[in-house]
Amino acid sequence: MAARAIWKGMIRFDGVRVPVKLYSAVEDRSVHFRLLHRKDLAPVRQALVNPQTDQVVPFEETGRAYITEAGDRVLLDQAELEALEPQPSRDIEILGFLPHQAIDHRWYDRPYYLGPDGESAEYFALADALEAMAVEGLARWVMRNKAYVGALQIYQGYPMLISLHHAEEVIPVEALEPPQGPPLDQRELGLARQLIEMLEAEFQPQAYRDEYRNRVLEMLSAKARGKRVKTRAPRQRERDEDVGHALEASLRQARKSA
Amino acid sequence: MGRDDDEQLADEEQPHAFWSGIIAFGLVSLPVSLFPAHRGHLPLKMVDASGTPLKRQFFCGKENRPLERDELVRGYELEKERYVVVEDEELEALEPEKSREIDLKRFVPLAAINPIYFERAYFLVPDGDTTKAYRLLAKSMEDEQKAGIATFVMRGREYLVAIIAEGGILRAETLRFYDELRPPEAIGLPERQPADKKRLQRMRAAIRKSTRKQLDRAQLDDPQTRSLMQRIEKKLKSGKDVLPAPEEPEAAEAESNVIDLMQVLKERLQGRQVQGSRPEPAKKQAGGRLPALRKRSTRELYEQAQKLAIPGRSKMTREELIEAIARAGK
Numbered sequence: 001m002a003a004r005a006i007w008k009g010m011i012r013f014d015g016v017r018v019p020v021k022l023y024s025a026v027e028d029r030s031v032h033f034r035l036l037h038r039k040d041l042a043p044v045r046q047a048l049v050n051p052q053t054d055q056v057v058p059f060e061e062t063g064r065a066y067i068t069e070a071g072d073r074v075l076l077d078q079a080e081l082e083a084l085e086p087q088p089s090r091d092i093e094i095l096g097f098l099p100h101q102a103i104d105h106r107w108y109d110r111p112y113y114l115g116p117d118g119e120s121a122e123y124f125a126l127a128d129a130l131e132a133m134a135v136e137g138l139a140r141w142v143m144r145n146k147a148y149v150g151a152l153q154i155y156q157g158y159p160m161l162i163s164l165h166h167a168e169e170v171i172p173v174e175a176l177e178p179p180q181g182p183p184l185d186q187r188e189l190g191l192a193r194q195l196i197e198m199l200e201a202e203f204q205p206q207a208y209r210d211e212y213r214n215r216v217l218e219m220l221s222a223k224a225r226g227k228r229v230k231t232r233a234p235r236q237r238e239r240d241e242d243v244g245h246a247l248e249a250s251l252r253q254a255r256k257s258a
Numbered sequence: 259m260g261r262d263d264d265e266q267l268a269d270e271e272q273p274h275a276f277w278s279g280i281i282a283f284g285l286v287s288l289p290v291s292l293f294p295a296h297r298g299h300l301p302l303k304m305v306d307a308s309g310t311p312l313k314r315q316f317f318c319g320k321e322n323r324p325l326e327r328d329e330l331v332r333g334y335e336l337e338k339e340r341y342v343v344v345e346d347e348e349l350e351a352l353e354p355e356k357s358r359e360i361d362l363k364r365f366v367p368l369a370a371i372n373p374i375y376f377e378r379a380y381f382l383v384p385d386g387d388t389t390k391a392y393r394l395l396a397k398s399m400e401d402e403q404k405a406g407i408a409t410f411v412m413r414g415r416e417y418l419v420a421i422i423a424e425g426g427i428l429r430a431e432t433l434r435f436y437d438e439l440r441p442p443e444a445i446g447l448p449e450r451q452p453a454d455k456k457r458l459q460r461m462r463a464a465i466r467k468s469t470r471k472q473l474d475r476a477q478l479d480d481p482q483t484r485s486l487m488q489r490i491e492k493k494l495k496s497g498k499d500v501l502p503a504p505e506e507p508e509a510a511e512a513e514s515n516v517i518d519l520m521q522v523l524k525e526r527l528q529g530r531q532v533q534g535s536r537p538e539p540a541k542k543q544a545g546g547r548l549p550a551l552r553k554r555s556t557r558e559l560y561e562q563a564q565k566l567a568i569p570g571r572s573k574m575t576r577e578e579l580i581e582a583i584a585r586a587g588k
Contacts (some may be wrong), residue, residue: 008498029438030415039318042320043265044318047318049312065304065305067303068494074490074501084482089404093465096469098472106376111374113447122457122461130465131278131470137465157442158447165478165525167475168483173427176381176392176425176524178425179393184394192394197365208409210415210437211354212411215352220334241265243286247284253285
């Protein structure tokens with residue numbers, strides 16, 4: 001079954017033009033709930049209310065405020081915010097190419113497959129070149145009134161555009177100080193490393209299922225058939241003692257089950 | 259599993275722990291809290307024409323009247339306008355028994371995880387009175403260049419997570435489940451064809467021309483945020499469209515959202531507490547706890563109530579939650 005394209009654009013750099021369609025590479029499998037009024041099971045709607053007067057304010061009449069540290073409010077109206085929106089465009093501008101994975105995954109947001117839009121000769125040339133040269137592109141485009149940056153790369157043989165977080169959205173780990181304390185015990189460090197090695201395995205993403213989601217769906221279908229479902233209170237976990245001691249005991253256990 | 263339109267129930271801007279629990283590494287357990295490693299765009303508040311901040315309120319679709327939290331219930335739509343009603347307790351009962359635990363039973367080479375799996379990142383900060391186990395795990399994982407893989411439940415959803423150590427700091431990065439990533443075949447993309455030689459040569463030449471060695475971070479700046487900030491600064495300078503902070507301190511407190519996530523992280527990594535940044539067990543003096551509890555988000559209060567197994571918590575208003583938690587802590 002073919003997926004529906006969410007957007008069309010034109011990759012551009014240095015005289016190259018590749019018309020493409022974007023397809024979401026992720027599938028939302030979440031269980032979605034609605035909020036209902038308990039009494040009549042009518043879905044609720046949301047409204048914006050002035051907390052002082054309890055008056056409902058229609059969305060069109062709302063403005064925005066930026067609140068400073070001192071608590072001052074800087075008011076912005078919808079028209080001026082709209083004027084600050086980026087100009088609509090179909091261009092996916094490539095700012096440059098980088099060695100494959102030069103863009104760290106911490107910037108990654110959402111992946112989109114790219115498919116050809118009409119003529120596919122340039123599309124396949126791009127796919128071949130990206131693969132053969134082991135590079136990825138840094139792209140910029142405007143989609144639905146929002147400016148995006150993205151990584152253009154090959155995934156499972158096909159061009160993919162991964163939207164990235166903007167710089168100000170990512171907290172740089174370099175700006176943080178790790179927790180401090182007395183020097184670590186070399187023997188304990190060795191034990192910890194041993195335990196990690198004993199627990200090492202291959203990464204097998206297929207091996208993990210969202211079991212909780214499955215249980216939720218089962219419960220919903222049981223309820224739909226008019227069955228009652230159980231509830232229970234959460235449990236607490238007991239705490240452990242000395243770290244070195246616990247590590248030794250863990251290694252013993254891991255060896256036994258290995 | 260999304261909680262969709264009821265996310266707003268606990269919509270508060272204070273940077274707070276998304277989850278507090280235990281990382282189990284063999285028999286070693288380290289108490290941690292998760293803080294988001296991402297922050298939203300420039301925060302703007304919705305206001306009315308006179309600049310009064312607005313709050314979101316739920317209305318009954320039939321009766322057209324505002325509803326309190328305890329009048330709301332979650333429904334799953336079976337078919338048009340036919341819902342199964344689901345109580346919080348019923349969902350909680352489905353959580354794994356050790357729902358407050360990330361059990362590191364498997365480690366994989368960091369490089370073996372295809373980056374496309376990564377969804378969202380959180381920093382792990384140590385809770386409790388010592389950082390030893392935290393530092394030990396971080397150091398040994400970083401030395402080994404390994405990531406720990408586990409599943410856990412947070413905010414009504416099960417997550418596959420990779421625990422990664424970098425610069426002495428542990429991060430939890432949620433991973434997409436295998437069935438959440440579509441294979442190319444599911445999209446219906448055309449079969450790969452070998453490219454025309456001439457075209458490929460031209461393409462390679464064009465790529466080579468614009469190839470750089472490193473990412474220039476400045477290229478990740480958001481031009482929209484920048485121009486918005488410029489506009490705000492201009493208004494602040496001229497005083498046009500600027501309303502002074504309200505005089506009653508309580509209102510100001512409710513409005514300001516300036517406790518910076520970065521600041522909270524810095525403090526918490528050094529074992530210092532920032533007020534209102536973390537769900538913690540209630541202390542002896544119930545009366546004295548009330549103001550501190552009031553600073554927490556409804557979500558945090560609810561999670562605290564969950565921990566304390568306070569009966570009827572899903573039907574409580576915010577104020578009732580505060581009182582119940584204070585009572586339970588006596």
